[in-house]
Amino acid sequence: MAEFSPLVSELIEALRCLPGVGPKSAQRMAFHILQRDREGGMRLARVLAEAVAKVGECRYCRILTEQALCTICSSGKRDRSTLCIVENPADVYALDQATDYSGLYFVLKGRLSPLDGIGPAELGLDCLEKRFCEGEIREIVLATNSTVEGEATAQFIAEMAYNNAIHVSRIAYGVPVGGELEYVDSGTLSHAFAGRREYR
Amino acid sequence: MAEFSPLVSELIEALRCLPGVGPKSAQRMAFHILQRDREGGMRLARVLAEAVAKVGECRYCRILTEQALCTICSSGKRDRSTLCIVENPADVYALDQATDYSGLYFVLKGRLSPLDGIGPAELGLDCLEKRFCEGEIREIVLATNSTVEGEATAQFIAEMAYNNAIHVSRIAYGVPVGGELEYVDSGTLSHAFAGRREYR
Numbered sequence: 207m208a209e210f211s212p213l214v215s216e217l218i219e220a221l222r223c224l225p226g227v228g229p230k231s232a233q234r235m236a237f238h239i240l241q242r243d244r245e246g247g248m249r250l251a252r253v254l255a256e257a258v259a260k261v262g263e264c265r266y267c268r269i270l271t272e273q274a275l276c277t278i279c280s281s282g283k284r285d286r287s288t289l290c291i292v293e294n295p296a297d298v299y300a301l302d303q304a305t306d307y308s309g310l311y312f313v314l315k316g317r318l319s320p321l322d323g324i325g326p327a328e329l330g331l332d333c334l335e336k337r338f339c340e341g342e343i344r345e346i347v348l349a350t351n352s353t354v355e356g357e358a359t360a361q362f363i364a365e366m367a368y369n370n371a372i373h374v375s376r377i378a379y380g381v382p383v384g385g386e387l388e389y390v391d392s393g394t395l396s397h398a399f400a401g402r403r404e405y406r
Numbered sequence: 407m408a409e410f411s412p413l414v415s416e417l418i419e420a421l422r423c424l425p426g427v428g429p430k431s432a433q434r435m436a437f438h439i440l441q442r443d444r445e446g447g448m449r450l451a452r453v454l455a456e457a458v459a460k461v462g463e464c465r466y467c468r469i470l471t472e473q474a475l476c477t478i479c480s481s482g483k484r485d486r487s488t489l490c491i492v493e494n495p496a497d498v499y500a501l502d503q504a505t506d507y508s509g510l511y512f513v514l515k516g517r518l519s520p521l522d523g524i525g526p527a528e529l530g531l532d533c534l535e536k537r538f539c540e541g542e543i544r545e546i547v548l549a550t551n552s553t554v555e556g557e558a559t560a561q562f563i564a565e566m567a568y569n570n571a572i573h574v575s576r577i578a579y580g581v582p583v584g585g586e587l588e589y590v591d592s593g594t595l596s597h598a599f600a601g602r603r604e605y606r
Binding site: 208209210211212213214216217220221223224225226231233234235236237238239240241243244246247248249250251252253254255256257258259260261269270271272273276277278294295296298299302303311315 | 408412423425435436437439440443444446447448449450451452453456457458459461469470471472476478495496498499502503511
């Protein structure tokens with residue numbers, strides 16, 4: 207059976223570190239770069255090495271950045287008394303694009319999951335508590351995912367906030383906009399019904 | 407609106423050189439590497455740079471390889487009198503995995519397409535003709551795609567082979583194995599019917 211040359215096999219294997227890339231896609235990507243876009247491949251290699259070496263996290267919110275403070279935390283236009291707490295860095299960009307929220311963020315990079323060894327320290331909750339104590343933050347919005355672990359994490363952080371007399375809210379559960387009731391799962395429906403609001 | 411740090415944006419942009427990777431997947435890949443697999447990212451950067459710099463093509467068959475001759479052309483176990491002609495390097499591996507063909511291959515890296523400036527020279531047909539003249543090759547199997555350009559290319563190469571008294575065959579068109587007649591397009595059906603063979 208025909209085999210790829212050692213370097214080509216190694217490239218195909220290395221491309222599989224990307225999420226959602228199986229053997230077939232990796233092969234397609236390797237051939238594409240080597241046949242049609244060597245310049246792009248060279249650029250990707252250079253940027254990737256630089257990013258892996260230099261990108262760390264923002265000292266305040268743990269967003270990925272190569273600077274000490276991310277653009278959000280260092281911005282003068284943001285309301286520094288409100289903090290939105292999310293699980294992943296991608297959530298920050300999703301929320302910021304969709305809403306007019308203008309406060310700061312805090313990225314947990316995970317959720318409480320004692321069985322996997324993820325406790326408060328791994329999520330940076332000690333730093334968060336310190337910031338709660340400092341008194342600058344007056345309101346937090348809990349935007350962790352609506353899974354069991356996400357809920358437990360929200361609950362834990364809410365307790366911390368209550369102890370510092372900080373106002374706590376949670377993003378709303380309900381029927382997705384544009385969705386049809388008939389296809390919505392019962393957990394969501396039950397939340398949507400229980401969380402109904404005055405019609406204006 | 408929140409912005410990625412310059413290096414993170416650059417990484418997301420650079421990942422888009424990969425085929426089938428849009429803005430969302432690129433963002434997901436960048437976050438995955440930076441949050442969960444820096445080692446894999448570093449390895450990918452290194453292998454990618456090395457492959458782009460070193461991988462060229464086999465002197466005989468134009469398969470991608472970093473050696474002068476690919477493993478197929480340098481193998482002593484292959485039948486050197488038969489040459490299978492394909493459009494892309496990936497076709498070589500697909501055919502070699504699926505069939506018991508044991509001859510050599512020749513990769514065109516494209517098909518005749520005068521409007522796009524792809525003529526016989528771009529496909530290496532001059533080298534191919536020289537090999538036809540040398541007399542080692544006694545049979546060729548045309549495995550270009552069954553598109554208009556693929557057909558034209560096959561026709562062109564067949565003429566070259568006839569001039570050197572080389573036996574020419576073309577891989578069979580027909581109904582895909584496991585397919586249902588009802589869903590097969592009419593061009594394929596017509597080829598399958600015209601190309602019917604004695605039932606044994």
